Amino acid sequence: NLNLSSYYSYRSIVEAIHHYDIDESAGKNYFYFHDPITSLWSVHPWDLDLTWADTMYGGGNEPFKSRVLTKTSFALEYRNRLREICDLLFNTNQAWLLIQEYASIIHDFSNNPCITGADRAMWDYNPIMISSYVNKTKAGQGLFYQKASTKDFPGMVEIMKAYVVSRSRWIHSNILNDLEIPAKPSISRVGSGAYYANKLIFQCSQYQGTHPFAALKWRIARVGPGSITNKFFYEIQTKWESSDITEFTNQIQIPIESVEVGATYRVRVKMKDSTGRWSHWSEPIEFSVAEPDTVLQLRQWLKITEIMYHPPQGDAxxxxxxxxxxxxxILDLSGVNISSGIQFTFPQNTIIPPESFLILCKDSPENGFASFKSVYQIPDGTTLVGPFVGKLANEGDTITIKSSPNGAILFNIVYNDTPPWPQLADGTGFSLVLDVKDFNHANHPFAWRPSSRIGGSPGSKDPDDKPAIVFNEIYFPATQNTDDSPWIEIMCLNSGPINTDNVFISDDPTNLAKLPLPDCKLDHGEFVVVTNIGVLIPALENNKNLYLSSKEGQDVFKIHDHIKCQPIPQGYSLARNPDGTGWYILSTPTMGSKNKGFSPPVFINEVNCELVNSNNEYSLQFIELKKSETISNLITLTNF
Structure with missing residues (x-):
């Protein structure tokens, strides 16, 4: 019930810094901790002042040494760990840097005022040190740091660094003196030029050892300064480590998700023989990670084409x-990172073939994305990945796509749930579908439309079908009686005849088959009027959405048209004018016939606008006006 791996590390540092004042007979300077989760015990050091010198008290024989390290298998594992700590930490590179970092916390090596100077002034030069209260044969002023040749704090730091050298030599001579360990391997890089994050490929030398090969292991660790002043990353802190690779292969590719662009790393390999002995870690290859070499391709060809941000079934x-x-x-998405709202990094070897789709969802690949597939119809061969963390905000958000977690921004996608963004995609079961070819304009609300069907079309191109039928006129008198009852007029826009036996009106996107149309056949330009609309009265009264759909299969509906109801003056109707086009309020309803209302002489025919900030504010670029085809004379725009 002892945490052996923890004990091996503890014991290694005991030897490294000569923390020997821990003998079992003295019973001091260590604690035991029992982990209530693992039920394992571990040893923790205490009172470390008598260290970093060979002349301190004790023999280093804490209680577990004789009970653990006398066992052959445990002693071998311990030496493996001590060898690793010497390779990765207790050496003139990393240990010296660690000493310097901690010394810099209390001392300014540029000779500016600092805590070590204040401490020495307070105690080393305290007036009492030359008073009659002090035995001058044992104490006095200015006696700090006498061990250092420079008689100052930096000199003591150099003594600690020198101890790393002498103590390492002692450890290798007295503990790590096993001549049967495998030979130290060497490594080289596969490739040349920049160390692209997506092409970190390395190879190692062949195995050499007294005993047969058993395994090899690769590791990568970040080193050097971080973003915080005087804060360093140390090689002992593994960023990624392979499992024991038992079939010898001399190449490895470092997973792109384990590195950050711009950071510095070291890669090493070590080898194990059939007796369990590990070699020293190889000498490292140190490098700074560059942007993936796929950035230009990703910026040019990768697009987000559909967003389901508010599914009625829930965030999952x-x-x-x-x-x-x-x-x-073929686009390689390895390491591509998504942030803002949701977080996800695509794993190594994630690709999208040409003119193909990939779906990122919240479901897990461990169950084959079963929950996701139970709701959506996914075409065979479509790549699904996940799960992402977080959620797509129902009120709108910005989705940031980067080449890697710390890499360049490939693009941002903005969406929202307020007009003029498509309202049908907000919790009704429809998705947002990209409706422009130029992806540079993808952050405009008019660049998106609702999916043609509930559930969207994940993994395939969403059909951009023109509506076969539309709402053409709605009459809803404020005071209703048998002589003046509400009605809804439907118009056929299809080039050929259609039957209305599978066409419905509803105010509920989760129940589109609420009110069936009268069964009839409509040719292009013909109308059908629905008068028995009692189930829709609440929607008309409360200015809710109406949906016009046709059933195409079991629980599969296609939305042809939708409109948000609005107050209409008594005796007026809400109508498309001309028929099948834009909405107007007509003073004279035209039930079942062509709408006859005001025909404006000039139309706004085109508007080009550009998103200028994240608050959905727009800079108008131009407005195009068009004269009505029913007017032959010139129109003067004065006072328009």
Whole structure:
């Protein structure tokens, strides 16, 4: 019930800094801790002042030494760990840096005022030190740091650094003197030029040892300064480590998700023989990580083409659809990172073939994305990845796509749930679908439309079908009686005849088959009027959405049209004018016939706007006006 790996590390540091005042007979300077979760005991040091010199008290024989290290298998594992600590930490590179970092916490090596100077002034030069109260044969002023040749704090730091050298030599001569360990391997890089994050490939030398090969292991660790002043990363802190590779292979690719662009890392390898002996870690290759060499391709060809940000089934069924718009380039998404709202980093070897889709969802690959597939119809062969962390905000958000967790921004996608963004995608079961070819304009609300069907079309192109039928006129008198009852007029826009036996009106996107249309056949431009609309009265009264859909299969509906109801003056109707086009309020309802209302002489025909900030404010670029085709004379725009 002893945590052996923890004990091996503890015992290694005991030897490294000569923390020998821990003999069992003295029973001091260590604590035991029992982990209530693992039920394992561990040893922790205490009172470390008598260290960093060979002349301190004690023999270093704490209680577990004789009970653990006398066992052959345990002693071998301990030496493996001590060898590793010497390779990665207790050496003139890393230990010296660690000593310097901690010394810099209390001392300014530029000779500016600091705590070590204040401490020495307070105690080393205290007036009492030359008073009659002090035995001058044992104490006096200015006696701090006498061991150092420079008689100052930096000199004491150099003594500690020198001890790393002498103590390492002693450890290798007296403990790590096993001549049967495998030979220290060497490594080299595969490739040249910059160390691209997606192409960190290395190879090692062949195994050499007294006993047969058993395994090899690779590791990568960040080193050097971090973003905090005087804060360093140390090689002993592993960023990624392979499992024991029991089939010898001399190459490895470091997972892109284990590194950050711009940071400095060291890669090493070690080898184990059949007796359990590990070699020393190889000499490292140190490098700074560069942006993946796929950045330009990703910026040019990768697109988000569908967003399900507010599924009625709950957050667990959100998704993003990615599309490779290239006709001949395979996109490598390894390490591509998504942040803001949701967080996800694509694993190594994630690719999208040309003109293909990839779905990022919240479900787990461990169950084959079963929950996600139970709700959505996914085409065979579509790549699904996940799960992402967080959620797509229902009120809108910015999705940031980067080349790696700390890499360049590839693009941002903004979406929102307020007009003019499509309202049908906000909790009704429809998704947002990209509706422009130029992805540079993807942050405009008019660049998106609702999916043509509930559930969207994850993994396939969403059908951009023109509506076959539309709402054409709605009449809802404030005071209703048998002579003046509400009605809804439907118009056929289809080029050929359609049957209305599977067409419905509803105010509930989760129940689109609420009110069936009268069964009839409509040719292009013909109308059908629905008068028995009692189930829709609450929607008309409360200015809610109406949906016009057709049933295409079991629980599969296609939305042809939708409109948000609005107050209408008594005796007026809400109508498209001309028929099938934009909405107007008509003073004379035209039930079942062509709408006859005000025909404006000039129309706004095109508006081009550009998103200028994250608050959905727009800078108007131009407005195009068009003269009505029913007017032949010139129109003067004065006073328009």
């Amino acid at each position: 069924f959100e998704f993003l659809e990615f599309y490779n718009s290239s006709s001949n380039i």
